[in-house]
Amino acid sequence: MKVMQITKTMKTMKTMRPAGMGASSRRAGTSVRASGARDPTDPTDPTDASTGVASWLDEPLKHVIESQQFSKAALAEIFRVSREMEDIRPNTDEARQLQGRIMSTLFYEPSTRTRLSFESAMARLGGTVLSTESAGEYSSAAKGETLEDTIRTVEAYADVIVLRHFQAGSAKKAAAAASVPILNAGDGPGQHPTQALLDVYTIQREIGRLDNIRIGMVGDLANGRTVRSLAYVLSMYENVQMYFVAPDVVRMKGDIKTFLTEQDVEWHEVDDLRAVASDVDVLYQTRIQKERFQDRPEDYEKAKGKYIIDLDTMALMKKDAVVLHPLPRVDEIDPACDDDPRAAYFRQARNGLYVRMALLKLALNGTV
Ligand code: CP
DSSP states (O other), X not given: OOGGGEEEOOOOOOSOOOTTOSHHHHHTTOOOOOTTOOOTTOTTOHHHHHHOOOOSSSSBOOOBOOGGGOOHHHHHHHHHHHHHHTTOOTTSGGGGTTTTOEEEEXXXXXXXXXXXHHHHHHHHTTOEEEEESSHHHHXXXXXXXXXXXXXXXXXXXXXXXXXXXXXXXXXXXHHHHOSSOEEEEEETTSOOHHHHXXXXXXXXXXXXOSSSOXXXXXXXXXXXXXXXXXXXXXXXXXXXXXXEEOOGGGOOOHHHHHHHHHTTOEEEEESOHHHHHTTOSEEEEOOOOGGGGTTOHHHHHHHTTSSOBOHXXXXXXXXXXXXXXXXXXXXXXXXXXXXXXXXXXXXXXXXXXXXXXHHHHHHHHOBO
């Protein structure tokens, strides 16, 4: 990519970082937690004590709250189990692994893929589903019940709770109140860690590697919880380069940029989508999220329609590159691109089923 097209280049690397968290130790192949991950053995870490978020190195999977909680070893194990899930057929012993177990989905924001893929995952493993969509309207939240009280009630009826909420930090709050696993299915503009897992699983399945990739993240990077979670997960792999292509009003937030810099992950902000498209292995498009602009509609108007992937964009891409999108899309990928074999977003949505089957199995039946 031409330097001329880079509007802001990678920030100066920090020379100070906590012991054991640098790129050199990661590159030596040791299982070092990402900076910001909780250490359950650290008595000075109150967040871990209050939420039970495990590092997943040696402990049973409990809550899935944020991407930073995963180690590379845990990711490998989740992806190994996900791959096994692809081969499960109905009416086999494998399809009854979660017989007798109950999953509740509590969704306070709209969803098609996340809720239905979790529900399908539970059904395909023989379990049962209690579903509350539009929970803000149709659960007792509408009468003023707190999230914590709802969680303490639902855990009496279900063995695992999948939660989507409109507030960042709500999954962590729910986990602090819960005695059953909480799986964060998206907390406002915070994180969407199970989406990041399926995104990374898809990259592995589509291009055959996770190290040495260049990824362009496009669209609403400020409000996009999927790109935030994805950046955390990809930072664990070797020589990953990230290119952020976003309208000015929705640029990637500083906390992610700082985290990546601390991890020695190369990142750039770029204005020219065409330059990025021709250079990357993965082009990850996202929707401009109108629902996050309620108090500033003028910014939504500035952002929408600025970066669209169309057949001209596809023509610039490498033959073995892929286009991903967490979906839903509005107009940011021309449907004319869908027949191109590099358009992997519906395969990506299917992979969500396998990854969520794996997460349910590991949360209810196993360890990683
Ligand atoms: N990707 C994603 O979270 O889609 P839904 O909002 O349809 O669940």
